[in-house]
Amino acid sequence: MLLEINDLCVNAEDKEILKGINLKINKGEIHVIMGPNGSGKTTTANAILNNPAYTKIGGNIIFDGQDITNEKTDEIARKGVFMSFQLPEEIPGVSVTNFLKYAKNKVTGEPVKIFSFKEELKKYMEELNMNPKYMERSLNVGFSGGEKKKNEILQMLVLNPKLAILDETDSGLDVDAIKTVSKGIEMFKNENNAVLIITHNTKILHSLKVDYVHVLVNGKIVKTGTQELAKEIEENGYSKYKN
C-alpha cells in the first residue's frame, strides 16, 4: 500500500469541504478522482501535501507506511509525493534548470551532476514538445497555460516521486497538449509508483488507461469503479450522484 486516506475531514476557511474521504492506492496503479466543481477535488490534493491553508479536522493519511497527516509540505515532498498544480506559481529570476536542479537536490538529498542532469532535462523536454529555450527562462514567467502544465509534468519526470498527484493538469488544454501530458504520465509510470489524477472532465481518459475511477461529490467519494465509470459520467454527468 502506497497511500491510505482514512476518514479525512478538511476545512477551508472554516467551511467543511471534505467530509470523510477514504482512499487506498497501491504501487503500480493509476487512480482518477472525478467530480463536479466545488466537490473537494483540489482540497483533497492540497490536504495530502498538508497545505497550511487547509485545516484537517479528522482522519489521517498514511504514505509508504508513515503517518504524514501533519508533516510539513517539504517533508512530504521529500518522502516522495508530488503535486502538479492547477495554477503553477511564477518565480521571476529563477530559471527552470536552476530550480529543478535545486529541487532535485532537496528531494534526493544528493548532489546533482550538472551535465547528466541537463541531458536528462533536454530529453524530457523533447518528449514533451517543449522548446529547449525554456530551460533558461524564469520558472513559469510568461508561460502560456499549456506550457505551465507541461512544465509541471517535466518537474514530475525529473523529481521522480513515488506518488504523483495531478490536479486538473488536463483542464484548459487542447487535444494535442492532453496527449503530451498523457505521454508524460506513461513515461513516468512504473510498477513502483502511482498516479492520482484529479479532474472534472474525462478528456484525459481517452488517451490514458487507468485502474480506478472515484466519484467525489460534496466532500465524499460516492462511487468507485473502473474506466467504465468514467464513460458513464461522460454520457450522463454527475446529476445522479448529487443527491
Added chain:
Amino acid sequence: MAKTKLEEINRNIYDIKNKDEYDFKIKKGLTKEIIEEISKQKNDPDWMREFRLKALDVYNKLELPTWGPDISELNMDEIATYVRPKTGLSNSWEDVPEDIKSTFDKLGIPEAEKKSLAGVGAQYDSEVVYHSMKEDLIKQGVVYTDMETAVREYPDLVRDHFMKCVPVNDHKFVALHGAVWSGGSFVYVPKGVKVDIPLQSYFRLNSPESGQFEHTLIIVDEGASLHFIEGCSAPKYNKVNLHAGCVELYVKDNAYLRYSTIENWSKNMLNLNTKKAIVGKNAQVDWVTGSFGSKISMLYPMSILNGEGAKTEYTGISFAGKGQNLDNGFKVVHNAENTSSLVNAKSISKNGGKCTYRSLVRINEKAKNSKSSVSCESLMLDDISISDTIPVNDIRTDEVEFSHEAKIGKISDKTIFYLMSRGLSEEDAKAMIVRGFAYPISKELPVEYAVEMNNLINLELDGAIG
C-alpha cells in the same frame, strides 16, 4: 538561482573587530582646532587646509535635512573624524600589519586582486593602507592611487576637479566631508585608454565612535573606459559610526564608466554618502549598487547628463532588516539633447526594516528628444516591514519619452507552498524567491560580488523566518 552552492555563511567575517589600535586618533568633536589638527596630521598643502576650514564654516551654517530618516541621534561631539591606522601606505600586502591584512584576507580582497582585478586600494579607518595596480596600466598612463598622494603628485588635476562636481554647499554632510575628508581613491584614465579589468577600492572602518570620510575622484578622459568597484564594511559597535564619503566622477566625451558598489556597513552606521557624475557628449555612466548594511542610509547617486547623447543607467538593490532605514535612490538631470536614463531599482524589507526609493528625474527645456524610463519594485517579506516610493519627476519639455513604473509586493503563501511541494524548506523557498527577485541586479555585479550578494541574502534571511 544562486550561481554558487549554498554554504554555511559566517556573519563573523564582517563582524571581526580588531583591537582599536591606531597611530593617531583625533579627539571627538568638530571644531576649527580639530580641523586644523587633521590638516596638520595630513600635511595638507595650504589650499587644502583653507578649503577644509571654509567647508567647516559652511557645515556650521547649513541645517540638517528636514526630510527623510531621522538622524537626530547623530552627535558630532561623539565622533572622532580622523583615525590614522598604525601603518603607512604600502604596495605589498606583506608590509600590511598582520591583523589588518587578515581582515582584508577574510573579506577576500587580496584573493580577488589576484584573480579578477587590475588594481586594488584598501582603506582602514581614515587612511589607505594598500594600493597597487597592474604594470601595463601604469605604462598606459592610468593613475590609480590614494587621494593624499594625488593631492601631492597631481595638484592641478585635483584642484581643478576636487569638490567641483559635488560642491561643499550641496548639503550639510558634504560640507562635513569637505572639512574632514581623508583617504579614498583617485583614478585618471587617459584619452582612449580602455581598462577592461576592474579596479577596486575597499573601505573598512574598524574604530568605534568614529567616522570614515573617504574621497573618490575619478576622471575618465575622452574615449576611455573603466569599471570601478567599491566595497565597504565595518564591525558592529553599540554606538553610532558615521560614513560621509564623497564620490565625484567625470566622464568626458565618448567615455564610459561603470561604478559598482557593495555596501555592507554594520547596523550602527549612518551612511550619508554623496555620489555624483558629470557626463559628457555621447558618454555613459552606469551605477550598480547593492545596499545591505547601515542603520540609516541616505544615498542618491546622481548623473548630470551635460553632453548631447549622454546616457546613464542605474541598477540598484537595497535590503533592509530589523532596525534599518534605507533611504536610497537615484537622481538624474538631463541637460542636453538626445540624452537617456534608465533606472531599475529594487528593494527588499523584512523584520520591520524600511526601504524607501527616493528619486529625481529632471529633464530640462533644452534636453529635447531625451528618454527616461524608471522602474522600481519592492518586496516585503512580512507584515511589519515597510516600503515606500517617493519619485519627483520634473519634465520641462514635451519632446521626451518618459515612463515611471512602481510595484510593491509580498511573497504569497501560495508561492511558498508551491516551492515546498518541490522539497524546499520554507527558508529555502523564501531565499529562492528573494534571490530570484534580486537576480536582475546581481547579474550586473562582478561574479565575486554576485556571490557575496547571494551570501548576504542568505545571511539576512537566516533567523528571520519562523
